[in-house]
Amino acid sequence: MTSARQPGESDADPACGDSGAGPALYARIRRKLKQEILAGVYAEGEYLPSAGELGKRYGANKNTVLRALRMLRAEGLIDFGRGRGTVVMHSAGKADLAEIAEQLRHVVNRADASGISRAAVVAAVQRIPPVPGTRTPMGGPAAPIRRGTAAHGSYGPRGRGAA
The missing domain is CATH 1.10.10.10 (Winged helix-like DNA-binding domain superfamily/Winged helix DNA-binding domain)
Known part of the structure; x- marks a missing residue:
């Protein structure tokens, strides 16, 4: 007999290599x-x-x-x-410091309301690995790494009615 999934149960798919955690x-x-x-x-x-x-x-x-x-x-x-x-x-696109500061303000307010210390938030931010190819405070590459190729040309509508 199968039962319906209860709230909070994992929807992990063992066939997809997911451990369920x-x-x-x-x-x-x-x-x-x-x-x-x-x-x-x-x-x-x-x-x-x-x-x-x-x-x-x-x-x-x-x-x-x-x-x-x-x-x-x-x-x-x-x-x-x-x-x-x-x-x-x-x-x-590029974000300026004001936009990022506004997003951080929301994160800090949510952490405060949840009883999470600001020190814990700062520590969590510091543990986030940098996106490969982006500038780091230590002077990493200036431009993001671009994947894909220009050989594909521009993307446009395809199928019926496409030019």
Whole structure:
């Protein structure tokens, strides 16, 4: 007899290589790709690696990667289709210090309301690894690493009625 999943139960998929601890593998892949897109690792108009390549990178099968990509498409960050690759539709532009300070203010207010010390928030921020290819206080590379190729040309509508 099977029972309905109870609130709080994991939706982990053992067939996808997920241990069941923490978010499902597709959710972790989605989160990581979203972070990279918003950080500018993948710029607007650039192509992501294929689902097969992403599967190798994250230790997941192609269907798990496609589930993560469908979620990003629903958020309007990417678009993809069979035979045309996955292109970034929206990527973050440069943020100024005022915008970042405003976002941090919200984080600190939420931490205060949750009883989390500001020292713990600062320590958590310091443990976040830098996005590969971004400038660091120690003088890392100035420009983000760009993935994908310009050989694909510009992305435009395809299918019926496309020029």
